[in-house]
Amino acid sequence: xxxxxxxxxxxxxxxxxxxxxxxxxxxxxxxxxxxxxxxxxxxxxxxxxxxxxxxxxxxxxxxxxxxxxxxxxxxxxxxxxxxxxxxxxxxxxxxxxxxxxxxxxxxxxxxxxxxxxxxxxxxxxxxxxxxxxxxxxxxxxxxxxxxxxxxxxxxxxxxxxxxxxxxxxxxxxxxxxxxxxxxxxxxxxxxxxxxxxxxxxxxxxxxxxxxxxxxxxxxxxxxxxxxxxxxxxxxxxxxxxxxxxxxxxxxxxxxxxxxxxxxxxxxxxxxxxxxxxxxxxxx
Numbered sequence: 001x002x003x004x005x006x007x008x009x010x011x012x013x014x015x016x017x018x019x020x021x022x023x024x025x026x027x028x029x030x031x032x033x034x035x036x037x038x039x040x041x042x043x044x045x046x047x048x049x050x051x052x053x054x055x056x057x058x059x060x061x062x063x064x065x066x067x068x069x070x071x072x073x074x075x076x077x078x079x080x081x082x083x084x085x086x087x088x089x090x091x092x093x094x095x096x097x098x099x100x101x102x103x104x105x106x107x108x109x110x111x112x113x114x115x116x117x118x119x120x121x122x123x124x125x126x127x128x129x130x131x132x133x134x135x136x137x138x139x140x141x142x143x144x145x146x147x148x149x150x151x152x153x154x155x156x157x158x159x160x161x162x163x164x165x166x167x168x169x170x171x172x173x174x175x176x177x178x179x180x181x182x183x184x185x186x187x188x189x190x191x192x193x194x195x196x197x198x199x200x201x202x203x204x205x206x207x208x209x210x211x212x213x214x215x216x217x218x219x220x221x222x223x224x225x226x227x228x229x230x231x232x233x234x235x236x237x238x239x240x241x242x243x244x245x246x247x248x249x250x251x252x253x254x255x256x257x258x259x260x261x262x263x264x265x266x267x268x269x270x271x272x273x274x275x276x277x278x279x280x281x282x283x
Contacts, residue, residue, distance in 0.1 A: 002077045004138055004172025005215035007061050010083050013230030014056040014065065014108075017085045021102040023051045033097035033112060036131075037120040047121055048073065048100070059128065060135045060171025066126035074129045075110070078117030084109045085230045138172035139209050150201040153193050159282035160196065160204070161189035161268060173208060176244045177215065179269050181207040183243035189261075189268045190281035214240065243269040 002010075026045040028034055037044045052068035063083070065073040075083070084093065088105040098110040098119060110119060122129035137144045149170055156163050163169055164178045173181075182189055184207040187200065196204075218240065242252050247260040251271040261268045 002081075003061065003174035003177050004140070005177070005212050007058055007063060007077065007172070008216060010077070010230060011056050011058045011063055013085070014063070014083060017230060018065070018102060018106070018108050019053055019056055021053055021104065021106060023048050023053065023100050024103060025049055025101040027099045027101070028097070029099070030097045030115070032115050033110060033117070034119050036118050039121075044119075044121055047071075053102075054126070059132050060138055060167055061174070062129075062132045062135065064122065064125060064129055064132075070124055070126045072122045072125035072129055073119060074122040074125060074131060075119045076117050078112065078114065080112055080114040081117030082109075082111040083230055084111055135167050136169055136171045139170060139205055140172075140212055146202075146205060149205070150198060153201060154196055154198075156193040157282070158193055159190045160187055160193050161263070162282065163193050164208070165264075170208075172212070175266050175268075176241070177208065177211050179244040180211045180242060183269075183271060183275060184211065186274050188270060188275045188277050188281070189263065191278050192280060192282050195278070195280075243271065245269065 026048045028041045028045055031041050034041055034044045039047075048067075051071070053065050054068055055066040057064050057066060061076065063075045063077075067073070075081070077083075080095075086107045086109055088101065088107055090107070093109065093111045095111050095113040096109055097112050097115070100108040102108055110117075120131070122131055125131070139149075152169055153160075153163055156169075161178050161182060164173045164181070165175070179189070181204060185200070185204045187196075187204060243258060246258040246269060249258050250256065251258055251274060254271065254273045256271050256273040258269050258271055261270070
């Protein structure tokens with residue numbers, strides 16, 4: 001699933017290529033992609049026709065396009081969603097689900113192979129859609145409250161990786177970047193949050209920010225063709241990963257083999273030497 005760096009790369013592309021355009025027509029090719037728009041497909045298509053796109057914003061892993069009316073198009077990429085900007089005459093993609101025909105002969109296309117993502121029209125959602133008001137700010141947001149996060153984290157009774165994946169506590173962090181930040185901070189994913197000392201929380205946040213900013217510089221992480229930016233280009237940060245996906249390979253810091261553990265129907269990758277398993281753990 002795309003995480004903060006990947007979604008931010010897409011947001012930046014939308015800001016450059018679709019902001020300032022008018023939506024002339026919307027074509028929903030598969031109703032599942034607008035299933036969260038409770039008024040239905042026809043309402044989604046008709047309400048958006050003639051709307052002017054004024055910005056491109058993000059909260060965690062969610063994107064939204066504020067409109068001149070004060071409403072917004074809210075989207076989540078899910079596992080395989082792509083927002084592609086194409087010329088009007090370009091051939092349709094195999095998994096094209098929704099097309100926004102924009103002014104000046106440009107299309108914004110929502111392509112989604114696995115269809116876990118989706119779009120909806122958020123009423124009065126230009127500033128912040130009500131549907132995502134519960135999502136916390138992310139660690140690269142200038143208004144992220146580090147002290148409040150540290151206090152909330154240490155008050156939890158859970159493992160530190162579970163806390164990092166809780167989008168109501170801190171947004172945008174997913175499995176890949178959690179593993180990378182924990183490796184860099186030398187913390188095991190099952191370390192109880194209540195045992196973290198304040199300097200450890202500060203170091204962990206610093207590493208979360210650092211790994212995300214490095215990933216942004218590489219255009220995000222692509223393990224297959226499902227994550228691309230608005231121009232259809234893949235990111236290259238997977239070439240720089242230190243822990244995630246490196247089972248059996250030597251730790252880049254100490255040479256110990258990276259191990260993989262089952263975690264919440266996913267995997268966690270750690271170095272047994274650099275990230276020792278805590279005596280008391282929250283799995």
